[in-house]
Amino acid sequence: MIFCSPLVHLTIEDKMKILITGGGGYVGTSLIPKLLEQKYEVINLDTLWFGNYLPKSPLLKTVVGKFSDVNPIELNSIDHVIHLANVANDPSVDLNQSFAWEVNSLNHVQFMELLVKHSNIKSFIYASSGSVYGVNNSDKVSEDLDLVPISTYNKTKQVAERITLSYESKFKVHIIRPATICGVSPRMRFDVVVNMFVIQAFKNRKITVFGGDQVRPNIHMEDMAEVYLHFLKNYHLPNGFYNAGFENLRIVDIAKLVAQEFDIEFTVKPSNDPRSYRLDSSKLVATGYTPKKKVIDACREIYTALETGLLDDAPNFYNVNWMKSQNLDKFL
Numbered sequence: 001m002i003f004c005s006p007l008v009h010l011t012i013e014d015k016m017k018i019l020i021t022g023g024g025g026y027v028g029t030s031l032i033p034k035l036l037e038q039k040y041e042v043i044n045l046d047t048l049w050f051g052n053y054l055p056k057s058p059l060l061k062t063v064v065g066k067f068s069d070v071n072p073i074e075l076n077s078i079d080h081v082i083h084l085a086n087v088a089n090d091p092s093v094d095l096n097q098s099f100a101w102e103v104n105s106l107n108h109v110q111f112m113e114l115l116v117k118h119s120n121i122k123s124f125i126y127a128s129s130g131s132v133y134g135v136n137n138s139d140k141v142s143e144d145l146d147l148v149p150i151s152t153y154n155k156t157k158q159v160a161e162r163i164t165l166s167y168e169s170k171f172k173v174h175i176i177r178p179a180t181i182c183g184v185s186p187r188m189r190f191d192v193v194v195n196m197f198v199i200q201a202f203k204n205r206k207i208t209v210f211g212g213d214q215v216r217p218n219i220h221m222e223d224m225a226e227v228y229l230h231f232l233k234n235y236h237l238p239n240g241f242y243n244a245g246f247e248n249l250r251i252v253d254i255a256k257l258v259a260q261e262f263d264i265e266f267t268v269k270p271s272n273d274p275r276s277y278r279l280d281s282s283k284l285v286a287t288g289y290t291p292k293k294k295v296i297d298a299c300r301e302i303y304t305a306l307e308t309g310l311l312d313d314a315p316n317f318y319n320v321n322w323m324k325s326q327n328l329d330k331f332l
Contacts, residue, residue, distance in 0.1 A: 018232070019078045019121075021045045021111075022085030024062070027127070029053045029186040031082070031225040036060060038229070043078070046085065049326070050316045053186035075119035080235060082125045082228055083111070083164075086157075090131075090275075091191075091320045093153040104156035108163050116170050123172035123235035125228060126164045129157045130177045130217055130245055133277045140280040143177070143241040150275070161241070168239040174231045179245025179279050183221030183298035184305050188317045193251060194218060194295055197258045198302040199313060205264050211271030212252030217245030217279035220293035230289045237287055245279035246291040258299055 016039075023032050023044035035042050036057050044054065044062045054062060086104045087093050093100040115121060133141050134148035149155045161175050182194035190199045193216060200207045219227075227244045231237065249257075255266045305311040316322045 017041045017043070017077055017079050018082060019043050019045070019075070019080070020082045020084065022083075022127075024048045024050065024052060024054060024187060025084060025088070026185050026187055026189045027181065027221070027224055027228075028084050030221050031084075031228055032060065034225050034229055035232075040232075050187055050319075050322060075115060075121070078119050078121055080123050080125070080232055081115065081119075081121055082127070082232075083108075084127045086127070086160075087153075088319065089192075090151045090153045092323060093151070093156065095320065095323060097152045100152060100156055104153075105159045105163070108160045112163060112167050116167065121171050123174065123231070124164065124167065125231050126160065126173070126175045127228075128161050128175050128177045128241075129154070130179050130243060130277065130279045131275065132158045132161065132177060133279075135274055136277040139278070140282075141243070141278045142280045143243055143283055165239070172235050172237075173239045174235075174237065175241045176227060176231070177241060177243045177245075177279070178224060178227075179217030179219040179243075179247075181219055181221055181224050182295055182302075183293070184301050184311065185221050188311055188314070189319065190313065191318045191320065194254055194258075194298055195302060197255055198262075198299050199306065201258050201262045201264050202303055202306045203313065207255050207259060207264065207266035209252055209255045209266055209268045211273055212250060212255065212268050214251050214271075214273065214276040215248055215278055216251060216254075216275075217243075217277070218247045218249060218254075218295050219245045220291070220295070220298050222293050223291045226292065227284070227289060230287070234287065242284045242287075243279040243281045244284055245281055247295050248278040249295065254295065257296060261296065261299055262303065 018035055018040045020042060022028055024046040032042055033055055036059050041059045048064055087100040131154050132147045132149050134150045147158050149158050164173055164175055167173060180192055190196055197207050259266045
């Protein structure tokens with residue numbers, strides 16, 4: 001999940017070297033194989049809290065460690081950084097909010113300072129979150145709107161965004177605000193809305209919806225990984241914020257889609273979760289990126305992977321439950 005063991009020497013030789021933090025997570029385990037296919041050499045810094053689902057490759061080196069281990073390391077061979085590592089989503093952050101602030105914001109400053117002092121990178125890509133907009137009923141939630149984060153997680157991401165942007169004079173800075181991601185990945189997650197509904201459909205033949213009127217933007221995992229590749233290949237794009245989400249759907253409509261696709265029923269229960277927002281990704285599309293897949297594709301792919309045994313319902317595919325079972329305190 002996070003960053004880095006002491007005094008690691010990063011000395012792999014090649015034309016293009018990518019440093020990725022948190023590459024063992026849900027997004028990273030889909031992104032890294034794509035980087036390797038492109039013949040990038042990749043160094044992944046990660047705690048591997050949820051296991052190691054990365055391929056073996058002479059182009060990939062994984063360094064196991066966390067942000068509290070930070071010491072100066074040799075970074076002068078790195079060309080680009082993709083910073084995915086964080087304590088992710090509201091429930092995980094709520095397990096220990098002080099720790100989340102430390103990882104997501106304070107250690108972020110330390111990391112940026114390391115890069116300035118010890119590297120000559122061309123670009124830095126930061127994985128923020130579309131949830132930084134908070135509750136927003138605007139038809140078009142674009143990058144120029146004010147942020148009104150309502151949770152600790154949202155606030156840690158907002159602060160980290162501002163930290164990142166403060167380094168734009170040092171190297172190119174692209175801050176991606178992803179929608180809720182869905183779809184198959186080697187290190188799967190079944191605690192995000194689309195994926196959760198599909199596994200409920202597969203295991204229980206029914207879905208439980210809490211609330212339902214909340215609108216959430218969505219992005220297929222394939223597109224999420226491709227967006228990061230897009231910014232690597234087009235690193236001269238203007239600095240700043242870029243939304244990445246292509247389907248704004250009410251949660252109840254996602255449930256209806258899943259129920260209809262797999263011929264099952266769903267029930268709706270009250271919820272105290274007010275989070276509701278849309279994303280407008282016109283700015284990203286204007287850079288030349290075109291989305292390739294939809295929520296329904298993710299649903300079908302997950303269901304098929306479960307049917308064929310490509311995926312199972314592993315306990316480490318649920319962030320909060322796994323962190324509790326493994327005793328989060330030992331990581332602090």
